Amino acid sequence: MRELAVKLVKNGIETHVVTYHDYLTGQFEDTDGVKTVRIANPVRIHIGVLTWVLTLNQEVERVAANVYYDASKQVDLIDAYDWHFIPAAVTLKKALNIPFIYSVESLEEHRAHGANTPFNMAIKSIEWLGMFEAAKLLVKSDWMRDEIVRMHKVPPQKIKVISPKSTHWIKSILEAYKCVAGGITAR
């Protein structure tokens, strides 16, 4: 994440990172041109990771909206990593017309070893929502692309494989960003 953000800044892209506050860092940080906002969950007591994640999303929306309004509504793209902040990405898309990319790092089906309790189902449904609403999915391997196509029936052309080992890594990511922020699939 850090490497990507720094490289994006070097390529002239204004980059804001929204992430969780671990209480050892400040709320705001501006290093190497990367502006980081860290949020904490206003609901301090939880019964599980799902309720914790779902309530954290409104804080993501709050600070992302702050970035958007502070930048005179000039936010071209959101890149959401994994399922946690998909609800926020979807709301920001619907409300403010900002397209988003869903960077899929792993899938609940694999993490849960095939378990399908209501808890797993909820996470899978959020993953599905992200895949449906995202303008593009970025994955790191052909295998992951094929798994997504198999499980969630996403059209393969919606998924782009970018290997982190590739020498064109940042160039490929920038291409994907431009393709989405250019308004091709935004609505």
Added chain:
Amino acid sequence: MSRELSVMMLTWEFPPRIIGGISPHVYNLSRSLAKNGVKVYVVTCDFPGAPQHETVDGVEVYRTDSYKNPSPDFATWVYLMNVNMQKEAAAIVRSLDGKVDVFHAHDWLVATAGIGLKHVFRRPFFATMHSTEIGRRNGLHFDYERMIHETEAWLTYEAWKVICCSDYMVSHVRWAFGLPEDKLIMVPNGVNTEVYSKNGKGDLSQFRRRFALPEEKIILFVGRLVYEKGIHVLVNAIPKVLEKANAKLVIVGNGYMKDQLSSLVGRIGLANKVMFTGFVDDDTLRKLQVCADVSVVPSLFEPFGIVALEAMAARSPVVVSDTGGLSEIVEHDVSGVKAYVDNPDSLAWGITKVLIDDGYANWIRTNAYKRVQEKYNWNRIAQQTKNIYNNVLNEYSKSFWAQPIAESSQEG
């Protein structure tokens, strides 16, 4: 403001989906606001057979896909449902070119959707607290309850104003979440008097016979059969009442205390003087309320006490326990009788007084009806609510949040 004021209400229930008191509250508030020239959009959960979008009495109702997979527990379902509600509400606001002036959430059940919408659209946000977890559970005992409590606290924190339906709830909510006094506003709950005047017209003697003998007076209880409603206190008061008057206690509702209560009734030999009806439909309930010679609300804990207002609107004299919202609704010896809380003797005294003195019963029933029409009238409540929106919009217009709206309205 040149164009009409518009509000988006968020509620987890709206007719025909009726789980508790929020559904009729939002329905009546919304249609009364619409009659007062406010554009109202209601976003609520879907319900089998109810359309996704319809216009009800001038109110635009949108039913969003609530989360339908099995959920780990109720609270997690609430947060998952809010993901969908927020997503669809955001799309609706965008389809209206952002022309929604304020968001209004009812209870923690739509807290997260409302908070998110407030921030992404930067609009004033209102919360009506119909109840609290700490009040419902009489304290916070498990993490599940603490989580809901913290969500409620977050909701009241994010709201510009917090609305409660009684002075009792205002002080309760203020205590529970440590809110500043000027953040809380009391707007009473309302009651529809028209639905009772319709039922009062015909001859109800035939209907009445299904519940009591013609010579028996009807003592009516309506509510969930749960401990805090105090039905056991009422049952224990009945023998004393029967010493002075011939009457039948009709208990409408259901709940976990049903078996305990019916065995209590049998034990004190009242089987022929107490009738349990279970749930009844709206029409039957209203007719019963019109027929009742006295309606009793013996609650031990009561945030508002809508059932007392309904009885007053049905012109049935009321006897209530002097607690919570009931203390405010009823003025003793004027619009009803107040009895000591958890005291069968006091309750029996009040019921007897109403049953044996027709002049007194008529006096309180007339005053109560007048009070209901003046203070608990939905039109008046809608005007109060509209004023609250407008006052806050005035404050908001001076804030930096209002700037982007000014820009876009110049463009358009």
